[in-house]
Amino acid sequence: MDGITLTPLKKILHPKGDIFHAMKKTDKGFCGFGEAYFSTIKCGEVKGWKKHNKMTLNLVVVSGEVEFVLYNQMGFFNVKLSLNNYQRLTIVPNIWVAFRGIDTENILLNLANIEHNPNESDNLKLDSFDYNWSKS
């Protein structure tokens, strides 16, 4: 799907505790820093749908496992991210996004290119698009 990039991230193993890369300013997909925040999603819960009109998202799952489902006129795209499939998901504006918590504790970081502004995003109810969450 155009506008979506998955970038494998480096994990540096250390006997006292590992280190996990998230983003460098020289990385592909970086288009400025506006705000960093964490979202958590409880097991089995789904947040969405939300479409940002200006914000580019850079999403990294640092705890648990999260299924992301993206939707535009080309159809659906889905990916499950965790420390076992440790990649950064870059999403440009104008793509509908929803995500589901799979593990007990699920934490994702969003490194956004602009600060949060409720006026630059649209929201729709979860049943607005015909995605079968139960089968995944």
Add this chain to the structure above:
Amino acid sequence: MDGITLTPLKKILHPKGDIFHAMKKTDKGFCGFGEAYFSTIKCGEVKGWKKHNKMTLNLVVVSGEVEFVLYNQMGFFNVKLSLNNYQRLTIVPNIWVAFRGIDTENILLNLANIEHNPNESDNLKLDSFDYNWSKS
């Protein structure tokens, strides 16, 4: 201690999973984005001492609890951060830093103003400064 700032961060409660602020580009303490990475520290382990000569650290503990100990010619400063004491710890260059994992899983985010470069930091063994880790 000069050069250290603690900034309380907003937690937005949500029935499907809470949201935790980390940093906005308009926040005090923000001095450019170079790299974001996660460090983990196992329970009872201590990483340190490390002194950055150019990097300003912005540290946020998103899982577990971490004790940070900072040292310069003024003496020691220590603080324990977690989601219960949810603050961002900003540390300017030229301060010695060590940190200890307190909980089972401990994850901290560093929002650094420059990209990682091993040549801009110094390391000393943990017993180089007389801090009593056992009592804390």
